[in-house]
Amino acid sequence: MFGLMQSQPLLISSLLVHAERHHPEQEIVSRRVEGDIHRCTYRDLASRSRRMARALQALNIKPSDRVATLAWNGYRHMELYFAVSGIGSVLHTVNPRLHPDQVVWIADHAEDQVLFFDLTFLPLIAAVAPRTKTVKHWVAMTDRAHLPESAASIPNLLVYEDLIAGQPDDTFEWPTFDEQSASSLCYTSGTTGNPKGVLYSHRSTLLHTMAAALPDALNCSARDVILPVVPMFHVNAWGLPYVACMTGAKMVFPGGALDGKSLYELFESEKVTLSAGVPTVWQALLGHTAANNLKFSTMRRTVIGGSACPPAMIRTFKEQYDVDVIHAWGMTEMSPLGTASTFKTRHLGMTQEERYEVMNRQGRAIFGVDMKVVDEDGREIPFGTDKSGDLLVRGPWILRQYFKGEGGDVLRDGWFPTGDVAKIDAEGYMLITDRTKDVIKSGGEWIGSIDLENIAMAHPAVAMAACIAAKHPKWDERPLLVVVKKPGAEVTREELIAFYDGKIAKWWTPDDVVFVEAIPLGATGKMQKNKLREQFKDYQLPTA
Ligand code: AMP
Numbered sequence: 001m002f003g004l005m006q007s008q009p010l011l012i013s014s015l016l017v018h019a020e021r022h023h024p025e026q027e028i029v030s031r032r033v034e035g036d037i038h039r040c041t042y043r044d045l046a047s048r049s050r051r052m053a054r055a056l057q058a059l060n061i062k063p064s065d066r067v068a069t070l071a072w073n074g075y076r077h078m079e080l081y082f083a084v085s086g087i088g089s090v091l092h093t094v095n096p097r098l099h100p101d102q103v104v105w106i107a108d109h110a111e112d113q114v115l116f117f118d119l120t121f122l123p124l125i126a127a128v129a130p131r132t133k134t135v136k137h138w139v140a141m142t143d144r145a146h147l148p149e150s151a152a153s154i155p156n157l158l159v160y161e162d163l164i165a166g167q168p169d170d171t172f173e174w175p176t177f178d179e180q181s182a183s184s185l186c187y188t189s190g191t192t193g194n195p196k197g198v199l200y201s202h203r204s205t206l207l208h209t210m211a212a213a214l215p216d217a218l219n220c221s222a223r224d225v226i227l228p229v230v231p232m233f234h235v236n237a238w239g240l241p242y243v244a245c246m247t248g249a250k251m252v253f254p255g256g257a258l259d260g261k262s263l264y265e266l267f268e269s270e271k272v273t274l275s276a277g278v279p280t281v282w283q284a285l286l287g288h289t290a291a292n293n294l295k296f297s298t299m300r301r302t303v304i305g306g307s308a309c310p311p312a313m314i315r316t317f318k319e320q321y322d323v324d325v326i327h328a329w330g331m332t333e334m335s336p337l338g339t340a341s342t343f344k345t346r347h348l349g350m351t352q353e354e355r356y357e358v359m360n361r362q363g364r365a366i367f368g369v370d371m372k373v374v375d376e377d378g379r380e381i382p383f384g385t386d387k388s389g390d391l392l393v394r395g396p397w398i399l400r401q402y403f404k405g406e407g408g409d410v411l412r413d414g415w416f417p418t419g420d421v422a423k424i425d426a427e428g429y430m431l432i433t434d435r436t437k438d439v440i441k442s443g444g445e446w447i448g449s450i451d452l453e454n455i456a457m458a459h460p461a462v463a464m465a466a467c468i469a470a471k472h473p474k475w476d477e478r479p480l481l482v483v484v485k486k487p488g489a490e491v492t493r494e495e496l497i498a499f500y501d502g503k504i505a506k507w508w509t510p511d512d513v514v515f516v517e518a519i520p521l522g523a524t525g526k527m528q529k530n531k532l533r534e535q536f537k538d539y540q541l542p543t544a
Contacts, residue, residue: 009176009177009178009179009202009203010179010202010203010206010207011086011174011176011177011179011202011206012081012082012085012086012183012202012205012206012242013082013085013086013174014206015082015206015209015242015245015246016042016045016046016049016082016086016174016245017046017174018245018246019042019045019046019244019245019246019248020042020043020045020046020047022248023042023222023248024041024042024043025041025042025043026041026042026222026248026249026250027039027040027041027250027251028040028041028042028044028045028075028078028250028251028252028253029250029251029252029253029266029270030073030074030075030252030253030255031074031253031254031255031257031262031266032074032255033072033074033118033119033120033142033255033256034119034142034146038074038075040075042245042248045075045078045079045082046082047169048079048164049079049082049083049086050083050169050172050174051163051164051167051168051169051172052079052080052083052163052164052167053082053083053084053086053087053172053174054167054168054172055163055164055166055167056083056084056087056089056114057087058166058167059114059136059137061087061089061113061114062088062089063087063088063089063177063181064088064089064090064181064182065089065090065113066089066090066092066110066111066112066113066185067080067084067089067090067091067092067112067113067114067115067116068092068093068094068107068110068112068114068115068116068135069091069092069093069094069115069116069117069232069233070094070096070103070115070116070117070118070121070124070125070233071093071096071116071117071118071121071141071232071233072118072120072231072232072253072254072255072256073228073229073231073232073237073253073254073255074118074141074253074255075253076116076141076160077141077232077253078232078241078251078253080116081184081232081236081241081242082245084184085183085184085202085205086174086175087174087175088175088177088181090182090183090184090185090199091183091184091185092110092112092184092185092186093184093185093186093232093233093236094106094107094115094187094233095187095231095233095234095523095524096120096121096124096233097523097524098523100124100127100128102195103124103128104128104131104132105194105195106187106195106197107128107132107134107135108132108133108134109194109197109403109404110185110187110197110403111133111134112132112134112135113134113135113136113137114135114136114137114138114139115132115135115137115138115139116139116141116160117138117139117140117141118141118142118256119140119141119142119146119147119148119151120256122140122148122150122151122154125138125154126150126153126154129154129155130155136156137156137157137158138154138155138156138157138158139157139158139159139160139163140154140157140158140159140160141160142159142160142161143159143160143161143162144159144161144162147159179201179202179203179206180201180202180203181201181202182199182200182201183200183201183202183205184199184200184205184236185197185198185199185200185403186198186200186233186234186235186236186332187332188331188332188333194406196402196403196406196407197402197403197404197406198332198333198399198402198403199402199403200236200335200397203396204335204396204397205236205239205242205335205397206242207368207396207397208239208242208335208337208368208397209239209242209243209246210246211337211366211367211368211369211397212238212239212240212243212337212366213243213246213247214366214367215342216340216342216364216366217328217337217340217342217366218238218240218243218274218276218303218326218328218337218340219274219301219326219342220240220243220244220247220249220274221247221249222247222248222249223249223273224247224249224250224273224274225249225250225251225252225270225271225272225273225274225298226240226243226244226249226250226251226252226272226273226274226275226276227251227252227253227254227263227266227267227270227272227274227275228240228241228251228253228275228276228277229254229258229263229275229276229277229281230276230277230278230306231524234306234332234524235330235331235332235335235336236335237276238276238303238305238328238330238336238337239335239336239337240276249274250270252266252270252272254266258281258284259284259288260284260285260286260287260288260289261288263285263288264285264288264289264294267296267298267299268296268297268298271297271298272298272299273298273299273300273301274299274300274301274302274303275299275302275303276302276303276304276305277302277303277304277306277525278304278305278306278307278524278525278526279304279306279307279308279309279310279313280307280464280521280525280526280527281525282302282304282313282317283313283463283464286313286316286317289321290320295321295322296321296322296323299321299323300322300323300324301323301324301325301326302317302323302324302325302326303325303326303328303340304325304326304327304328305327305328305329305330305336305362306524306525306526307525307526307527308362308432308450308453308454309325309327309360310453310454310457310458311356311359311360311454311457311458312454312457312458313325313457314327314356314359314360315356318352318356324359325359326340326341326342327340327341327359327360327361327362327363328340328341328362328363329362329363329430329432331418333398333399333416333418334369334393334395334397334398334399334416334418335397335398337366337369338365338366338369338371338393339362339363339364339365339366339369339371339430340363340364340366341358341359341360341361341362341363341364341429342363342364343355343358344427358429360431360454361425361429361430361431362422362429362430362431362432363429363430364427364428364429364430365428365430368395368396368397369393369394369395369397369398370393370394370395371391371392371393371424371430372391372392372415372424373388373389373390373391373392373422373423373424373430374389374390374392375387375389376389378412381423381424383424383425383426383427383428384424384425384426385423386423387423388421388422388423388433388434388446388448389421389422389423390417390418390420390421390436391417391418391420391421391422391430391432392412392415392416392417392418393415393416393418394414394415394416398416399416419435419436419437420432420434420435420436421433421434421435421436421439421446421448432450433446433448433450433451434446434448434449434450435529437529437530438468438469438529439469440467440468440469440477440478440479441469441476441477442472442475442476442477442478442479442507443474443475443476444476447479447508449466449467449468449469449479449529451504451508452465452467452479452481452500452504452508452510453465453466453467455499455500455503455504456481456483456496456499459491459496459499460486460489461485461486461489461490461491462483462484462485462486462489462491462496463484463485463486463487463489464483464484464519464527465481465482465483465484466481466482466519466527466529466532467479467480467481467482467510468480468482468529468532468533468536469533470511470512470536470539470541471537471539471541472511472541473543478510478511478541479508479509479510479511480510480511480512480513480514480536480539480541481496481510481512481513481514482513482514482516482519482532482536483496483513483514483515483516484515484516484517484518484519485515493512493513493515496510496513497509497510497513511541511542512539512541512542514536514539519532520532
């Protein structure tokens with residue numbers, strides 16, 4: 001017997017309909033590439049998304065067709081999130097930090113039909129446009145007055161505001177279709193081989209949105225002002241544009257100005273309460289606030305994930321800025337949210353030092369994500385065992401297969417292997433100790449590189465630290481610490497090695513330290529340890 005409740009497909013357009021109906025006056029503020037601050041409301045967002053949807057249909061874009069963006073965080077990008085998915089087409093957000101060859105490869109692989117781009121990326125578009133196979137229209141995300149003359153070289157160029165202006169906003173209704181239909185496509189950064197596409201559905205996106213907004217996840221409400229620093233081309237800005245519509249939160253978009261000064265100004269002028277981004281972004285911001293003795297007057301929490309948040313950063317946010325870090329973990333393959341480190345009642349009575357221990361972990365699973373850690377033989381390691389293993393996940397917003405079947409069958413007995421090495425404590429709090437590819441195998445034992453990096457990051461002279469495996473004649477591999485010093489700061493190899501004393505098992509201590517000008521960062525702001533390993537592949541460790 002079926003239940004007797006209404007059945008409505010879970011569609012992305014319903015988020016927009018809700019936002020327009022219940023939060024029409026709520027604001028969306030964007031720093032534009034045109035140079036100014038732009039303000040609009042959810043009513044405007046809904047109206048302009050409908051008109052863009054019509055324009056796409058007029059360009060003969062059909063359900064399942066891929067429509068790409070190469071764009072910063074801004075209101076036009078958000079309109080495309082709803083216009084494209086709303087008509088059943090697939091929004092393909094391309095990472096503009098990729099090499100032009102990769103952009104061409106991805107656009108061809110996705111068979112993009114239209115590509116929308118911010119003016120910043122005009123040179124990139126000029127380089128890739130003659131080479132892509134399927135793109136029929138290139139749309140500059142601006143108005144005609146701001147279109148530079150150099151854009152004339154782009155074939156089949158259209159202007160965003162012309163497309164909107166050319167359509168009425170009267171009788172358009174969002175179509176209804178199967179909630180399992182594809183809605184958006186995001187390629188993983190993939191350190192080796194070709195990038196692989198993760199194809200989200202309307203259903204997976206809606207379920208992820210509901211879970212992501214919960215108090216023990218990102219904790220969003222209509223009273224929030226959210227500034228996603230995490231780009232809309234990195235797993236849909238961790239779902240925040242959808243969460244904002246669902247909750248009616250005010251949205252603030254930083255555009256391409258991601259330096260500490262520009263971000264800080266926007267945090268303060270728009271009274272941002274919640275932000276989200278990878279640790280490297282916060283480092284730049286905290287550098288700016290510390291140098292200028294600034295505090296945040298409204299921001300009280302920030303989501304940090306994408307790579308491990310150094311405990312020193314969590315402490316700095318709390319003690320110097322009264323900002324709680326929500327340490328979160330996820331992956332492109334997981335829409336992305338898997339865990340968030342939020343307290344249980346028991347933790348409320350703890351000292352701040354004990355609470356840091358909880359916050360430093362990547363957190364507990366949000367409902368919808370099941371996770372387990374298995375040993376080398378695939379046997380589950382029970383929660384509460386102090387032993388790490390491969391982390392596997394499953395759930396309705398977790399990938400089943402890559403786009404076009406790339407990589408073959410990826411699931412193991414229905415579980416997705418994350419490629420992360422982790423342990424889970426008795427209360428379900430997960431701690432990532434490494435990426436499978438980054439673990440250091442010393443004398444047959446594993447050394448977790450993240451722990452070693454976190455300790456180095458707590459040293460006042462260290463701006464960034466990566467720990468990689470260096471070849472060792474006796475132990476096979478030993479940890480080598482690669483360090484970028486803070487501007488003007490001094491520290492020696494010996495001082496850094498001594499800094500590990502008492503903080504870690506003696507045999508985990510790095511064998512050597514090298515100082516570098518910069519550590520290579522990937523397209524989503526993560527340290528590229530594979531590049532460092534290549535750079536130091538012949539490094540001779542001291543043998544004494
Ligand atoms: P991406 O799909 O590019 O977002 O990368 C996902 C990977 O980033 C995960 O598999 C982890 O290795 C890493 N990652 C994400 N969040 C965290 C975190 N909070 N701590 C440690 N690693 C993380």
